[in-house]
Amino acid sequence: MYGFSFDRASSVQDAAAKAANGGQLLAGGQTLLASMKQRLASPETLVDLSGIADLKGICKDGNAMVVGAMTRHQEVATNKELIATIAGLARLAGGIGDRQVRAMGTIGGSVANNDPAACYPSAVLGLGATIKTNKREIAADKFFQGLFTTALEPGEMILSIRFPIPKASAYAKFKQPASRYALLGVFVAQTDSGVRVAVTGGGNGVVRHAGLEAALSKSFSPSAVDGVTVSASEFTSDLHASAEYRAQLLKVQTKRAVHQALGNA
Ligand SMILES: Cc1cc2nc3c(=O)[nH]c(=O)nc-3n(C[C@H](O)[C@H](O)[C@H](O)COP(=O)(O)OP(=O)(O)OC[C@H]3O[C@@H](n4cnc5c(N)ncnc54)[C@H](O)[C@@H]3O)c2cc1C
Numbered sequence: 001m002y003g004f005s006f007d008r009a010s011s012v013q014d015a016a017a018k019a020a021n022g023g024q025l026l027a028g029g030q031t032l033l034a035s036m037k038q039r040l041a042s043p044e045t046l047v048d049l050s051g052i053a054d055l056k057g058i059c060k061d062g063n064a065m066v067v068g069a070m071t072r073h074q075e076v077a078t079n080k081e082l083i084a085t086i087a088g089l090a091r092l093a094g095g096i097g098d099r100q101v102r103a104m105g106t107i108g109g110s111v112a113n114n115d116p117a118a119c120y121p122s123a124v125l126g127l128g129a130t131i132k133t134n135k136r137e138i139a140a141d142k143f144f145q146g147l148f149t150t151a152l153e154p155g156e157m158i159l160s161i162r163f164p165i166p167k168a169s170a171y172a173k174f175k176q177p178a179s180r181y182a183l184l185g186v187f188v189a190q191t192d193s194g195v196r197v198a199v200t201g202g203g204n205g206v207v208r209h210a211g212l213e214a215a216l217s218k219s220f221s222p223s224a225v226d227g228v229t230v231s232a233s234e235f236t237s238d239l240h241a242s243a244e245y246r247a248q249l250l251k252v253q254t255k256r257a258v259h260q261a262l263g264n265a
Contacts, residue, residue: 008048016134019155023047027109069108069158088169089123108158114150117181121206126187126198130162146205166191170260172253184249188257203236222255
């Protein structure tokens with residue numbers, strides 16, 4: 001690890017000013033600190049967000065649940081109102097990594113990082129959430145832009161994420177057993193305007209699947225998945241799984257997610 005200075009921000013404005021000055025935001029450190037140890041990242045200044053109360057917590061706002069950027073995975077997993085309104089999101093958070101990762105990692109850090117096998121981006125995209133930053137609001141459909149890339153500008157900070165409450169939702173992850181990230185994960189949300197399906201772990205980043213969305217919007221049942229054609233060309237092969245295997249997993253995991261969303265899990 002290289003030398004760096006550590007600066008604890010006292011407010012959103014303070015953090016934004018420090019980030020605009022070249023500081024790198026530090027949330028749960030579960031990705032950033034490991035990257036620094038491996039010398040993949042070498043920020044001169046870390047701007048710690050952990051002391052900013054405005055960035056923490058979960059609340060209901062009209063027909064949406066709003067989750068602060070510095071809310072840890074464990075809080076999302078155990079929040080009773082979230083479990084009652086967006087069960088798929090709470091369950092997703094409870095399946096991230098291990099206890100330490102869930103105790104430290106945050107939703108803002110995960111979404112900003114946009115790891116192609118991370119879980120949260122699939123919920124954000126699958127639920128059609130809105131990402132609120134210190135500069136603007138960004139729709140999920142425009143936010144995720146491929147491998148570790150988002151619509152965030154340098155120094156821009158996520159403040160919270162607003163999730164519309166769906167009729168039903170679920171996340172089915174097939175874990176890569178060593179890392180516990182998604183070898184393939186599917187988030188399914190049934191909404192008033194149709195079904196949204198977001199897939200993580202399949203390639204360069206989270207994507208929606210038009211074929212599955214059309215079939216499930218007609219009939220929200222596991223058997224509706226049978227008639228959907230999924231091509232291996234939609235996926236990446238790596239040392240963990242071939243593209244053909246991931247294509248097969250997509251249908252299996254989508255069926256599991258729908259089954260769970262219908263309250264059968
Ligand atoms: C062993 C292990 C297993 C894991 N398993 C999983 C898994 O199963 N599923 C999964 O989804 N994830 C998994 N993770 C990743 C975990 O969820 C991390 O918490 C997450 O990737 C990063 O969140 P963080 O809060 O630790 O962010 P940090 O590591 O502190 O920051 C990550 C990046 O986001 C930026 N950032 C942080 N906060 C903000 C903000 N508010 N606005 C803008 N930019 C910001 C930082 O500058 C940095 O570039 C795992 C991690 C580990 C170490």
